[in-house]
Amino acid sequence: MIVSHEYKFIFLKTRKTAGTSVEIALSRYCGPDDVITPIEPEDQLIREQAGARGPQNCTFPVRRYELRDWGRLLLKRRRRRDAYHHMTAAEVRQMVGKRVWDTYYKFSIERNPWDAVISAYYWRTSRGLEMTLSEFVRSEQVRHVAGNSSVYSIDGMVQADRVCRFEALREDLEAVRQAIGLPEQLDLPRAKAGTRSDRRDYHDALSPADADVVAELFAPTIASMGYRY
Numbered sequence: 001m002i003v004s005h006e007y008k009f010i011f012l013k014t015r016k017t018a019g020t021s022v023e024i025a026l027s028r029y030c031g032p033d034d035v036i037t038p039i040e041p042e043d044q045l046i047r048e049q050a051g052a053r054g055p056q057n058c059t060f061p062v063r064r065y066e067l068r069d070w071g072r073l074l075l076k077r078r079r080r081r082d083a084y085h086h087m088t089a090a091e092v093r094q095m096v097g098k099r100v101w102d103t104y105y106k107f108s109i110e111r112n113p114w115d116a117v118i119s120a121y122y123w124r125t126s127r128g129l130e131m132t133l134s135e136f137v138r139s140e141q142v143r144h145v146a147g148n149s150s151v152y153s154i155d156g157m158v159q160a161d162r163v164c165r166f167e168a169l170r171e172d173l174e175a176v177r178q179a180i181g182l183p184e185q186l187d188l189p190r191a192k193a194g195t196r197s198d199r200r201d202y203h204d205a206l207s208p209a210d211a212d213v214v215a216e217l218f219a220p221t222i223a224s225m226g227y228r229y
Contacts (some may be wrong), residue, residue, distance in 0.1 A: 002026050002097055003035035009105040010092060011178040013037075013085050013147040016119040017109035017166045020191040021086070022173065027052035029182055032073050037085045043191045048131075050189060058083040064094050088150045089159045106159060107176050108152035111166035112227050113218035114211060116203040118144045137210045146217040149224070158224060165225070205228075 002011040002023060010028055013019040020039055024047045027036055032191075038055040039047065045053060060081035078173055083095060093101040111119075121129075121136045129136070136142055152160040162179070164172035173186050206214070215222065 001033070001037045001083060001085055001092065003092070003100070003104070004030055004180075005033050005098060006031040007180045008103070009107065009176075010096070010101075011156070012087075012089060012092065012106060012160060014109055014151045015086060015145050016116045016123065017111045018169060018188065018191075019085075019109060021188040022109065022169075022186070024050055024052055025186040025188050027054075030056075033057065035083060037083050037087070039191075046189050046191055048059075050187075056123065060095055064097065066094065081134075086151060089154045090150075093154070093159075098119045103111060105161050105176075105180050107162045107164060108160045109164045109166055109169065109172075110148060110221060110225050112202075113229065114127055114206060114214050114229060116145050116166075116206055117142055117214050118202050118205055118218075133205065134207065137206070137213050142214075146221075149221050152221075153224075156220065163225070166167055189194065194215040222228070 001013045003011075004010075007029060011023065018195065020043050025037075025040065028050060029200055034053075035057045036053055036055055037058055038044070044054060060083060065081070081170070083092075087095070089106075096104075102104045117137060118133075120142065121133050124136070124141060125131075129141075131139065144160065152158060152163055153173060162176055164176065170188075173188075177184075177186060193212055202211075215229065218227075
């Protein structure tokens with residue numbers, strides 16, 4: 001997640017949508033007062049090699065704390081709350097405040113749900129997950145990807161000024177670039193690449209029953225974005 005006061009935009013980072021690559025590219029244009037959340041160590045190395053800023057200004061302002069935040073801090077004795085990369089739209093709005101939220105350009109990325117699930121599965125298995133694809137589709141872990149809509153929506157209402165499509169990412173990001181005034185096209189690095197061992201189309205990888213489970217889990221995304229199996 002990035003909040004750029006320099007260019008007055010908020011990047012709301014979803015899962016399995018090339019979000020890390022976009023985040024690294026955007027970090028190159030951030031100033032010292034902008035919010036940049038941490039990423040995986042191997043991806044942070046790519047960011048450093050690109051000459052981009054790393055994590056900064058991630059501490060959640062105490063003035064924005066709600067009762068539940070104080071409860072977590074006092075009762076559970078946790079450290080102060082930090083911003084993180086897949087923050088929901090509601091959390092980001094709470095963090096930045098109404099003026100920034102209402103006036104900054106907000107954008108995110110969405111992906112065909114059936115393809116996103118395949119990508120998530122091979123990412124998890126590359127990290128040691130021992131589960132079949134059918135088991136993964138029915139597990140709690142897939143719900144993290146199904147929750148992408150909460151990253152750019154609040155109470156079911158899309159908050160982003162633009163939700164880019166993963167399938168047309170470069171074209172959509174160019175439209176975003178022009179809207180926020182970045183001086184040049186975004187150069188996307190290949191972060192988190194090479195983890196998908198099975199390159200089959202999702203129609204071939206998923207059984208009809210698996211596809212139906214995905215359709216049910218991602219029903220809000222499918223309805224709002226118009227994706228079809």
